[in-house]
Amino acid sequence: MSDVAALAGVSKMTVSRVLAGRGVAPATRERVQHAIDELGYVADAAAGALSSGRSAFAAVLVPSLASSNFSDTVRGLTAALEPHGLQLLIGDTDYDLEREERLVRSMLRHQPRCIALTGAQHTPATRELLVRAGVPVVEMWDLPASPIDAAVGFSNAKAAREMVRYLAERGYRRIGFIGGASELDRRGLERLKGYSQEVKARGMSERVVRLGDSPITMSHGAPALDALLQQWPDTDAVLCVSDMSAFGAIMQCHRRGLSVPGDIAVAGFGNFEVAACCTPAITTISVDAYGIGKRTGETLLAALAENDGASRHATPSRRSVKIDYTVIARESA
Amino acid sequence: MSDVAALAGVSKMTVSRVLAGRGVAPATRERVQHAIDELGYVADAAAGALSSGRSAFAAVLVPSLASSNFSDTVRGLTAALEPHGLQLLIGDTDYDLEREERLVRSMLRHQPRCIALTGAQHTPATRELLVRAGVPVVEMWDLPASPIDAAVGFSNAKAAREMVRYLAERGYRRIGFIGGASELDRRGLERLKGYSQEVKARGMSERVVRLGDSPITMSHGAPALDALLQQWPDTDAVLCVSDMSAFGAIMQCHRRGLSVPGDIAVAGFGNFEVAACCTPAITTISVDAYGIGKRTGETLLAALAENDGASRHATPSRRSVKIDYTVIARESA
């Protein structure tokens, strides 16, 4: 920066102002900009952060970047935060709460301006770290009973209930559920819970197969469907924890010579791309994953703006943004 | 850190050494660690980076996080770099070279220790910035004619030729290609180039449909297949620029009552999960996307180790790692 200042014949402060886009006379600004280009000068963000006491980072934690759900959410966050000069620090927890804690710890070292993470469940240490960080926090994809700060999500249980209701209304009575075996995928467990509640409420019996790790992939569907039909051969509909699994199940139906939905109806969750493209097209719950990211970003920005205006100590906003979901009726159920 | 030092009754330097895991007497180390836990102290990475002149960042640029290809590559990079204490700065270029340049510029402000980016094509300014950065750079997913520094990838053109060869050997003679319309997806264009070369070399005629933006998604396949069959109704095989498109095309064949591969063979590229799960299972080119990330990470680490040992000015390694690919023969072709 000294070099640039010298070349432009101004002080470092003026260079700093030009970079920050603050009040500088047009002529001066041009000279400085020229010097910057000349020297290929790139300001050091670490020095800036240290000096000003505010970084340009936003921390983001998702269970898995490979799931289109969460990569869409990350895209939404990027869309909201990048225009405000925030650089995303993205971490992949792999559905592991200990790993989440390690990642939070490591990200906190970079003094992020705000934090977005997935789900309602975290280790006590993670919660403690997050609260102490004193920056806006949003938990995404769930509506926690006691949020750390704010939340942007929906009730996975209620959404699953709605799908069971849809199936019941279409006349299906022997409805199964296939999902993952892991206790770590809380959203999957919530969906299972919603399924169980609604099935019981209607006096139907539960038919649950839990198999495999999260994230649930396409290859989950085939063995899960086989297991379900082996135990309950007369099953007439199956709700899958995700469209990935639903797709695998439908392909397995093809292989077994079962028609969908004629012999068995299959419903998914998430409205992934495959649900619309596959034949039969998959009936599913549509969740706006990108919107969750976007709304989360906006919520964080609003909290940042407030904190700037008011006291320094982050006043937890506790706001909770409910994201809509809808049953998309297609061909498979 | 002063607070921690005071509480532990040592100097700041000793606290710093404990955090860095350097030579400190066990008793002292314990006292310090206790004070750290007590106060919930989290070291400031910006200050550390500024003081030591070396950040803990690795910059990564991919065209799209939504493509499982690239999210797998990011996972591979994480696996390689995270254990060495490097934090990934992930950017999504959206197949836009201008955006790539902006992202590089913004990431460079954080003084990354190394940089991984996708493809061989960049704006002149991007190349300039990257060279001036003086840190190891790896270009992934391609083998550039004149790499900036190192490269980890394969020839997309040769891989596509191999698939055409496979199809020709299975007796297909009227082979089409469906891909994206964008000039920005260089890997897609390379695949098209390979197709054209091999088709011409065998005296067959080209049948090319280019449609839609990158990243190519499942919904690309159906309209592209329709367009192909409208123009060349007697097509007996189609090579798709990606498995996503191939899947969409196969589903469209189902809808049109065409049997695959009986009426028309369909081949994909990438060996995505859907290729193995769908029926008929998709014949494709398998590329180890995760491995590209892993190898890239290892290449970067090796370069960092060298630079540490030797001179400060990064000696470009110019090494080029070739990644294997293979035709996976399944049911669809």
Added chain:
DNA sequence: TTGAAAGCGCTACCAC
């Protein structure tokens, strides 16, 4: 094995 001083590159603050 530990401590003290200097300074990394920038921005906040106050003068002019």
Added chain:
DNA sequence: GTGGTAGCGCTTTCAA
């Protein structure tokens, strides 16, 4: 509109 000074929280270097 511009410049000087102080100092952000660490690590480097050297001394004890």
